[in-house]
Amino acid sequence: MIYQEIAETIQKSQKITLVTHIDPDGDTLGSALALYHHLQQNGKRVKLYNATTPLPYKYDFLPGYEKIRNHFSANSDLIISFDCGSFRRLGIEKGHYTLINIDHHTTNEHFGDLNLVKPDLPSTSAVVYELLEHLPYKIDRRSALCIYTALAEDTDFFSDATTDASAFGLAQTLVQKGADPQLVGRNLKERNSLARLRLEALFIDNMELRANAQIAIGEVTQEMLKKSGALRYDTAHLADVLYSLATVKLAIFMITDAQGSVKFSLRSKGIDVAKIAMRYGGGGHRDSAGFQINDSEKSKILDEIIGALNL
Numbered sequence: 001m002i003y004q005e006i007a008e009t010i011q012k013s014q015k016i017t018l019v020t021h022i023d024p025d026g027d028t029l030g031s032a033l034a035l036y037h038h039l040q041q042n043g044k045r046v047k048l049y050n051a052t053t054p055l056p057y058k059y060d061f062l063p064g065y066e067k068i069r070n071h072f073s074a075n076s077d078l079i080i081s082f083d084c085g086s087f088r089r090l091g092i093e094k095g096h097y098t099l100i101n102i103d104h105h106t107t108n109e110h111f112g113d114l115n116l117v118k119p120d121l122p123s124t125s126a127v128v129y130e131l132l133e134h135l136p137y138k139i140d141r142r143s144a145l146c147i148y149t150a151l152a153e154d155t156d157f158f159s160d161a162t163t164d165a166s167a168f169g170l171a172q173t174l175v176q177k178g179a180d181p182q183l184v185g186r187n188l189k190e191r192n193s194l195a196r197l198r199l200e201a202l203f204i205d206n207m208e209l210r211a212n213a214q215i216a217i218g219e220v221t222q223e224m225l226k227k228s229g230a231l232r233y234d235t236a237h238l239a240d241v242l243y244s245l246a247t248v249k250l251a252i253f254m255i256t257d258a259q260g261s262v263k264f265s266l267r268s269k270g271i272d273v274a275k276i277a278m279r280y281g282g283g284g285h286r287d288s289a290g291f292q293i294n295d296s297e298k299s300k301i302l303d304e305i306i307g308a309l310n311l
Contacts, residue, residue: 002116003134006100009114010039010135013078013098016046020068021084022091023263024050025236026059026188028083030150031102031125033064034132034143035080041137047076051091056233061187062149063142083124085283087111102127107274107283122162125150126170141178148179153188156240161287199230203238209248211311216242217302220255232257243267249311252302260295276305 010016018036020028032048039046048068059065074095081090085105101112104127106119118127125147132139139147151171155163158171175181199220207218220235228234235255242251251267264282266273266289273289280301282291293301 002114003131006114006116006131007134009078009098009100010044014045015076016044016078016080017073017076018046018048019072019079019081019084019090019092020048020050021081021089022051023232023236024052024055024059025083026153027124027150029055029059029065029068030062030146030148030153031082031123031128032080033062034125034128034139034146034150035082036064036067037140037142037146038132038135038137041140042135047073049092054231054233056236058187058191059149061183062146064146081112082128085109102131105283105285107278107289109283122164122167122170123151123154125154126167129170129174139177144174144177144179145184148174148181149184149188152181152184157185162285193230193234195229195231196234199224199228199234200238200241202228204241207242209245210306211309213245213247214249214311215252215306215309216245216248216250217252218242218254220253222256222258239265239267243269250309252305254298254302256295256298261292262295262298263290263292264301265290271309276308 018032020032036046036048049072050068051070053070055068072092074093076097079097080100082102084090084103085108099112100114102116102124104118104121104124108117116127121127129147155167158167202224203218203220207216209216218238239251239253242253249269250271253265254262256262266276268287272286274284274286277283277289277291280291280293282289284290
C-alpha cells in the first residue's frame with residue numbers, strides 16, 4: 001500500500017525537506033506545514049522550502065510559516081513535494097535523494113520516486129490528512145489548522161465542483177481537532193492591502209469580453225503592478241474576478257513577469273480547461289488549470305484557445 005510505503009520511507013530518512021510549489025497557494029503551504037509539525041513530533045530533522053520571494057503574507061498566521069526558507073540544499077535524503085503537477089514548478093535541482101510527490105491534480109506527471117496522487121480528493125491537504133493517519137502521533141491543533149486552511153481555500157470555501165460530503169466531513173473532523181474557521185476566514189478573506197484593491201480596479205477597467213460575454217480575458221502587466229504598488233501574490237484572485245461574471249463560461253487570466261514569461265490561469269463552467277492547459281505544457285483540474293509560455297506566443301495561443309471553442 002502506497003501510504004505504508006511512504007510512512008516507511010519517512011521513518012528511514014534522516015534529513016527531510018518539504019518543498020512547496022512556485023507562487024504558493026494555501027493548499028501547498030498548508031499541506032507542507034501540516035506534515036512539518038507531524039514529523040517534528042516524531043523527532044525528524046525537517047526543513048521547509050519555497051523558491052518564491054516574498055511569500056504571500058496572508059498565510060503568516062499558520063504555525064511554522066516563519067520556518068519556510070528560499071535556499072534549497074540537495075543534501076537531504078528525502079524530498080517531499082505538495083500540490084505540484086510537475087517537477088519544474090518546484091524550483092529545485094535534481095540530486096541523490098528520494099522524491100515523494102503528493103498531489104490531487106488529474107494532470108500530475110508522477111515525477112516522484114513515490115507518487116501519492118489522489119484526484120478524487122478535494123485538496124492536497126486531504127491527501128496529507130490520510131497520510132498522517134498512517135504516521136505515528138495524533139494530528140495536533142497546528143496540523144489541523146494547516147489542513148483546514150488548505151482545504152477551505154482550495155475548495156473556494158466549500159463551493160467548487162470538488163466539494164462533496166467527504167470535504168465537509170473532513171472539515172468537521174479538523175475543527176474538532178482544533179482548527180479555527182473564523183481565524184482562517186479572517187486571514188484569507190479580510191486582509192486585503194490597498195495596493196491589491198488598486199490593482200483590481202486597474203484590472204477590471206482593462207478586461208475584455210468576447211463571444212457575447214461568454215469569455216472574459218484579463219491581464220496584469222509589470223506596469224500595472226508598479227502603478228498600483230501590488231505584488232505578484234496580490235493577483236491570485238483575479239481569475240476568479242473574471243469567472244464570477246454571470247455570463248462567463250471561460251475566464252482567461254494572464255500575468256507577465258519581468259523576464260517576459262506569461263502565466264495563463266483558466267477557470268471554466270463546463271469546459272475542460274485541464275485539456276487546454278496540457279496542450280501547452282501545463283495542467284490542473286477540469287474547471288481550473290494553467291500553463292506558462294513566452295510573451296511572444298501570447299497572442300497566438302490566446303487566439304487558438306478561443307478559436308477552438310464552440311461558443
